[in-house]
Amino acid sequence: MTETRQILLRRARELFNEHGLQAIGVRDLARDLDLSPGNVSYYFARKENLVEALMEELRTKNQQNLQDLLRATSLADLLSRYRTVFSTQYEYRFLARAVVEIVETYPRLGDLYSTVDRERTRGLAEAFKRMVGTDLESGTSDTAISAIVGTCTLTARFWLSEMRLSFDEIDPEIVIDHYLALIAHTLWAAATPPARRSLQAYLDRIIPTGLR
Numbered sequence: 001m002t003e004t005r006q007i008l009l010r011r012a013r014e015l016f017n018e019h020g021l022q023a024i025g026v027r028d029l030a031r032d033l034d035l036s037p038g039n040v041s042y043y044f045a046r047k048e049n050l051v052e053a054l055m056e057e058l059r060t061k062n063q064q065n066l067q068d069l070l071r072a073t074s075l076a077d078l079l080s081r082y083r084t085v086f087s088t089q090y091e092y093r094f095l096a097r098a099v100v101e102i103v104e105t106y107p108r109l110g111d112l113y114s115t116v117d118r119e120r121t122r123g124l125a126e127a128f129k130r131m132v133g134t135d136l137e138s139g140t141s142d143t144a145i146s147a148i149v150g151t152c153t154l155t156a157r158f159w160l161s162e163m164r165l166s167f168d169e170i171d172p173e174i175v176i177d178h179y180l181a182l183i184a185h186t187l188w189a190a191a192t193p194p195a196r197r198s199l200q201a202y203l204d205r206i207i208p209t210g211l212r
Contacts (some may be wrong), residue, residue: 005043007033009057012050016094021101026050048106051095055102055109058092059116066120070127075135075187076198078127079180082156086176089160096160117153124149135195144190151186155179177206 011033015024025047030040044050065085072078089096103110128145132138136145159179167175184199191199 002043004039008040008043008050009053013054013092013094016054017092021051021094021098048109051102051106052109052112054092055095055112058088058095059112061088062116062120066123070123072127074198075131075184075191075195076202079184079187079199079202082180082183083176085156086159086179089156090172090176093160093164096157097164099157121149121153124152135192135198136190137192140190148186148190152183155183180206 008029012024012029015029015032026040026044027037029050030037033040044053062085065081065088069078069081069085072081095102099113103113125145128136128140128148129142132140132145159175163172163175167178181203184203188196188199
């Protein structure tokens with residue numbers, strides 16, 4: 001990757017995060033960097049190409065994060081690894097906040113998102129199934145696991161939108177703690193007594209004081 005392309009992607013991500021996906025176009029990026037639109041178009045002919053490149057950056061990071069997440073040996077360990085997932089999402093928060101718009105405006109990018117989402121959902125389900133009989137009660141059904149995965153997915157997909165609406169002035173690390181605590185409480189119902197003790201210890205460490 002050329003240095004100019006890296007500069008364009010880094011600054012585009014910053015501008016999209018600050019102003020939103022819809023507010024920034026290729027010409028705005030060129031103006032911000034004091035470049036001609038042609039210089040930017042040489043690397044990214046259309047805004048879709050720019051968004052796709054940033055999605056690919058995030059996808060690459062998320063693949064590694066997901067692999068790490070799925071190596072979790074306990075519910076508390078999984079939650080600790082989720083922090084990296086959420087921190088990475090925050091770096092590309094404009095994508096999460098505009099995901100519906102992206103899917104509807106750029107069908108090809110929507111297909112890419114759907115593929116990644118299916119892989120993540122399947123991987124999470126497999127990770128939780130491996131914990132049945134250890135951290136999850138032996139009688140935990142596939143339906144219960146599906147509900148847990150659904151709640152985790154819903155939280156991961158939309159926490160950044162809610163943060164923008166409700167917690168935008170609060171330290172992101174505190175906000176991440178808040179959403180990890182929500183996932184922990186979701187896991188509590190199916191957790192074994194030892195796993196609940198571990199979850200409680202985890203919650204005691206992360207319960208935020210900044211959200212009221």
